[in-house]
Amino acid sequence: QVQLLESGGGLVQAGGSLRLSCAASGRxxxxxxxxxxxxxxxxxxEFVAGISMSGFSMLYVDSxxxxxxxxxxxxxxxxxLQMNSLKPEDTAVYYCAARPTTYYSGTYRQYDYWGQGTxxxxxx
Numbered sequence: 473q474v475q476l477l478e479s480g481g482g483l484v485q486a487g488g489s490l491r492l493s494c495a496a497s498g499r500x501x502x503x504x505x506x507x508x509x510x511x512x513x514x515x516x517x518e519f520v521a522g523i524s525m526s527g528f529s530m531l532y533v534d535s536x537x538x539x540x541x542x543x544x545x546x547x548x549x550x551x552x553l554q555m556n557s558l559k560p561e562d563t564a565v566y567y568c569a570a571r572p573t574t575y576y577s578g579t580y581r582q583y584d585y586w587g588q589g590t591x592x593x594x595x596x
Contacts, residue, residue, distance in 0.1 A: 474498040474585050476568050481590030484558055488594070492553040494568030494587055501549035502526075505576045507583060508542060508553045510564035510592075520566070521553060522576025531576055536562075558594045565589040 480492040492508070507522040521542035522531045530542050541554040551568055569583035577583065 476587035478590040502546040504570040512564040519578040
């Protein structure tokens with residue numbers, strides 16, 4: 473089992489940047505592919521980005537390509553989401569998730585472990 477704790481959310485103006493972190497504890501972090509999801513009020517949870525166990529393979533939803541970057545530091549058991557050029561439509565609760573496989577998935581049901589979420593609010 474792995475426990476996940478997100479941090480780094482907050483209020484930012486449109487065009488600004490935030491860096492989310494997700495610290496893992498418990499089982500070996502490098503044995504998990506990781507994903508970032510987000511959920512806005514009244515909407516379904518949406519895949520944002522995923523990264524493989526090794527960190528060499530990543531995937532992004534089209535709406536964040538070129539603006540967000542997912543990365544991981546297995547030595548620190550942490551996954552990051554660097555968010556640049558933020559837009560009001562990026563406003564949501566952001567969650568990190570882990571699955572004990574090599575590669576990420578874009579489907580939230582395929583992740584076994586979740587953090588509690590961190591709020592990101594982008595003002596126009």
